[in-house]
Amino acid sequence: MRIHVPELPTGRLTDAWRACVGTGRFDLALRRDYQDSLALVQREIGFRHIRGHGLLSDGVGVHRPYEYGGARRVLHSFTYVDQVVDAYLDLGIRPFVELGFMPSALATGDQTVFWWRGNVTPPRSWPEWADLVRSTVQHLVDRYGLAEVRGWPIEVWNEPNLTQFWQDADSDAYHRLYEVTANTVKEVDASLQVGGPAISPGSEADEWLARFAEFVTDKSVPIDFVSRHAYSSGPAQHVPFGVHQTLAPAATLLDQFAQPRRQLAGTPLAGLPVHITEFNSSYRPDNPVHDTAYHAAYLAPVVAAGGDLVDSFSYWTFSDMFEEVGVPTALFHGGFGLLTHRQIKKPTYHLYAFMARLGDQILARGADHLVTRDADGRVTVLAWALDPHPLRLSIPLDAASAFMSRSSVHEEAGNAWAAWGEMGRPQSPRRQQLDALREAAEPARSHRSLPVVAGRVDLDLTLARHEVTLVEISAVRDETPPWWDEIRIPGHE
Structure with a gap:
């Protein structure tokens, strides 16, 4: 037939698919292979924003406490932040700012996530956390201009509904973190975009979003967008330096994309932009499916239709420069990236490059x-x-x-x-x-x-x-x- x-x-194809892409932790952008990979992606695909973890983690060196004159003081240093953001802008891509994780000297505990040990506990001083947020956002505005930074969404934390990413997955503690952070961002300038809660998919995701929406509404906390994540893989079956997982049908991802708008319909948050700030098949950076031709064909209907449901959906991630479970042991290791190390294109890279050539x-x-x-x-x-x-x-x-x-x-x-x-x-x-x-x-x-x-x-x-x-x-x-x-x-x- x-x-x-x-x-x-019959309609217009949005470019929500290229609005954002994910990346490994913030300071990886200092590496040559990372910047070479991003330059290639930008030439052939051209994403608008980039989002990753660890902006405020110890490896970036923003929060620097010291003693002087018998008193504890804090210096906020942006040496690495400037180098990374300058490189992004030179490559035609802008930050989708994720505020996290907790600097160890400000943390209430020593619980960390990933091989590189991002601290996931609340701050021991809320005023000091607010000062850190204020100083960071103000520095970005001062260096890059208010008109520019107004276009950079600012997301509060990452997957706080998981105990791995937020101590005890304590929603009340996250609500306080969000309230302090969002109000501080708005103190710098009321037009800056702030949002969350960047929740992971799972059985508790709907309940978490409902409580979050109720909290920000009841307390009139600023919110400019809603964010969540989407993955379609089953439990991890571990082997040395890797995992295997089953995958639900690709339509499961589109259903997760649609969930925030369905759930928030009829609430004061209805109509806010919805950003899927991470999505992929597997949530593991060591699953071989990411490297295969099957993966590109599996995700094609999601990438082609996702823009009908959300304002952006960010592929996690553009490159295998990524070390959450340690330094990769082989060139092909099941990494999230569209590219391997050394800029070898995976089939899913071509799915995105093909999308970039559509009308x-x-x-x-x-x-x-x-x-x-x-x-x-x-x-x-x-x-x-x-x-x-x-x-x-x-x-x-x-x-x-x-x-x-x-x-x-x-x-x-x-x-x-x-x-x-x-x-x-x-x-x-x-x-x-x-x-x-x-x-x-x-x-x-x-x-x-x-x-x-x-x-x-x-x-x-x-x-x-x-x-x-x-x-x-x-x-x-x-x-x-x-x-x-x-x-x-x-x-x-």
Whole structure:
């Protein structure tokens, strides 16, 4: 059966998918490989904001207590903050500020999370915490300008509904943290965006959001956006230096995206922007599924449709420069990233690169495809498949003839993870192996002319197992000179 694509747009494709991307802890951005990776991502995809943990953790060195004149004092130092944010802005990306974790000298306890030990306990002095927040936000405004920083959302903490990220997952303590923090941010300037609660998905997530909404409403605490996270994996089955997990259907992620607006309907928080500040399949940075072609095809319907439900949804993360469970033991180790270390593109990277080439006019969408058009009349088709099947489209095009180009990733193409396996899974690939992996990571590409009959192009695709493909169709403007005679060229008789 051929699908008849309408001539007139049926809607507009938002760019909520590129509004934000996740990153490893803040100070990793000081590394060369990190900045090289982000530069590549920005050239080919172009995210607007970047969010990660650890801005206020000890490794960044913002909170620096000292004694002088017999009294305890605190210096707020922004040496690393400036270097990182300057690098971000140079690369055309802006912070989505996450305020956390607790500096150890300000913490009430020694509970930490991750290999790099982010402290997750409340502050021992609320005035000192407020001073830290005020100084940090004011410094950003002073250095980068109020007009600029007004566009940087400021999120309070990360996943406080989990005991790993907030001591005892104490909602009352988090509410106090949020209240003090949000009011302090607004003291710097009332137009700055502040929000939360950045909750993790789970059985208690709805209850947490309901209590949070009730708290900020009853106490008139400032809130400019609501945030939560979305993952679709089951319990971790541990093996050395990795895990395996089952995955729920990809639609589970879209359901989680939609949950805040459903839950807040009819409340004073209805209508606020909703940001999914982390999403992925697995919540583990050592799950091999992240590296596979299957992963790109699995997430394609989520990335294609997520903008209909939320204002942003942030892929966690852009790079495998990430050390929550320790320094990675191999090039491919199941990291969250769109890129491995050394900038090897994973299939899910190409899903995002393909999205970046779509038009903004939606002509048609289905369970396995999205058809768009841009202002120049170029038609693009993003299609995906977990299992092989045909896709037949009739596409409107105002032209006498058409040029089609196709880029595809699947099990046999654009799949560096498979090539790495065929190499014997070297932990530290040599330069020649890295070059071979980069070549294997490139999509399969093809092109041909297509006839236009009665203003339509028939497009027949056969989608392979675990494929994501991008087809671009544009009108041909024939500029062949009158003396062109191809049959006189040897080999073309």
